[in-house]
Amino acid sequence: MRSYLEMTGICKTYEIYGTQIKALDQANIQVKKGTVHGLLGENGAGKSTLMKILAGIEKKDAGTIYFKGQEVELNNASQAAALGIGMVHQHFSLIDEFTVEENVVLGIEPTSFLGVINTKQMRENVAKVAEKCGFELDLEAKVGSLSMGQRQKVEILRVLYSDPELLIFDEPTSVLVDQEIESLLKVISLLKSQGKTIIYISHKVEEILKITDEVTVLRAGKTVETGATNKLSAEKLVHMMVGKYIPLEVPKELQKAGKVLLEVRNLNVRKGMVKAVNNVSFELRAGEIVAVAGINGNGQQEMVEAILGFRKPESGQIFLGDKEITSLTPRERRQMGLCYVPEDRIQVGSCSTANLAENIVVDRYFKAPLARRGWLNLKTMHDQAREMITKYNIKATRTDCLVGTLSGGHIQRTIIAREISADPKILIACEITMGLDVESARYVYDVLLEMRKMQKVVLLLSSNINEVMSLADRVLVIHEGKIVAHLTGKEGFSKEEIGEYMLGLKRQNGIKLEVS
């Protein structure tokens, strides 16, 4: 008797300029009906590739797939969809120019006659599904205008809309905050109770322990372990994922904050009709990690963009050290040591169609030693890229492979490599460990703590509350464009307290924003 889903001996090799990349090498997975199955593995292990094959988006080179006892050929996405297989993609499959509802129904639009889209029906259907999941979304907003967290919900909604019986979630919680993760996990349990089967990819150990029944672990394209979750501990799980022991707690030494490196004074930013940032002031001092906590879409993104010079503030001033930078260009600010890891790694952080070396030098190609009298020194460029590949452990065989062909975690590493190697004084890090496996996330924490030790400053925007708790010296909580709380380590802060401020249930009076 075969399992509900069996993928055996799956191989997939990509070729880049003659170099073979084995993404999957005889990978196997067996999933039982009505269970939640965790798919684990370090960055670049082949998780997304295996699932894309199951969703009919990539073609396998070898191997067999049995679904409900039948051998199936999955040549395109509609074949998989017809069998009832749906996938929430790691890098969203959404069209920015379309509205939420248009994205949700894309490919399976309800029609009235002659292929004319039945807008009313579409609206009703989508609203119904959104309500069922408890997602609050403006269904008529263009996806391009949404935050990453909101887009993640659209992506999930999109899959639920087609009501598949086997659902694949590829790192669905990377950009969601605690409460949102809670509600997603609830939705997943609900789906399970309805008899659906779920394959769940995540690097977050707690989630895996909480919702999966069984796990399969991939390493370098091969299946290395598989088993029932309730026999595992967090340590064992991490060990299975990366093949070695990683301490989970982050050591942070006490240290006194130095002089002010960045100051924001009465910043107001307007986005269209709404006031996205409302009279925000704060300062960041040398040797600090300061977190901005807030539910997605409460103005943190606009605030960051104003500080970086991507967005013109309505009023207010920004100082780097004692120099005002409010009217400088982004490049000028960058040259002064202001660096940025954006949350949207695909559209803002990197250029998928440029190669790895180009992505690394994009902020410095015009300066020596990369350029002399307007001529690029390509050899130096590739040498530098090679150095980064080793130092940041980027899984890329060549420096001229396109960044779009890297796995999600390795794209993230490429961006981090570029930003850290720019030697920033101030690093604005948005979801910096998004999609990183446990070991690499640990490495990034070490890098950030090292920056802190070197009297630099990190402004940390993260939806991961544990990350905030273990790294930040201070927390600014933003709600509806206003800083509603300023929590310093001394007074101590709890998860619950931050959560209450984030949701706007509570607000501090007379916030003091300087550190003594």
Added chain:
Amino acid sequence: MLYDQINSFLFTIIATSTPTLLASLGGLMTGLSGMFNVGLEGMMLVSAFFSVYTANATGSLILGLAAGVGINMLLGLVMVFIAEKLKADIFVVGIAANLLATGLTTFLGMWLLGLKGTLLFEKAPRLKLLDIPLLGDIPLLNGLLNGHHLIDYLGIVLAIVLYLVVFYTTYGRHLRAVGINPWVANARGISVDKVRYSSYLWCGFLCGLAGASLSLPIGAFMGGPIGMTNGRGWLAMAVVIVGQDNPLRILLVSWAFGAISALADIIQATTNFSPRLMMAFPFIGALLITALYSAGKGWGRSAANNG
């Protein structure tokens, strides 16, 4: 008197902008699929030749029209095939189509008729001006709306139909999705290839009508580098850009461009401005409009970002 003059001026605009309108609608469909066709000029030329040649050979207008349109649709399929399957850049394929069209029509003229330059097809039935009673009855506008060629009416009807297709049907939505992000479209089970082929079929069809609308009314064909298309295919590309992916806007923009050429004709006839310079007038006008439009759009975008 003034009324008559305005009326005849507007009438000319509708009549002369048809080829540009149809070609730009064709360009629009390919642009929406993400593979903008720069071979509009060539397509029109091919259809202008084959439609009038076939009409001459068979004595049938319908067959002539069908031949021009049919061969163009075939050409469109070949173009996508070369781009999608043989991995050539669609831009280069479009340029090649333009060069091929000039050469092919000249060669066929020599081979089939032994003539170069202007080819007269005396046996070809002419496309006649229509007298539609319903339109003729509308007061004030009757002079303007009535008495055009069949293809002129088709052009306007098609602009409206395409507007509905692009914005209100699944086909239109999939077409736009493929153009914006083929990867996403593919992941949703939309066949990117099919959509692209279909967009070139549309383009072939529309440019086919555009070409036929040049040669069938006069029963003649002018080949060579400055053939009877006379740069309309290039102008159409500007129309697509200014028309912002919207068929109805494209209709208005081609009328605006048509107005510029009509104005040029009037100036040429009534003043002693250099006629050569006047021939460049529509293109200079198009250039200015496109440049102003693009600058305006750039400004609009940065304002939207900051605002």
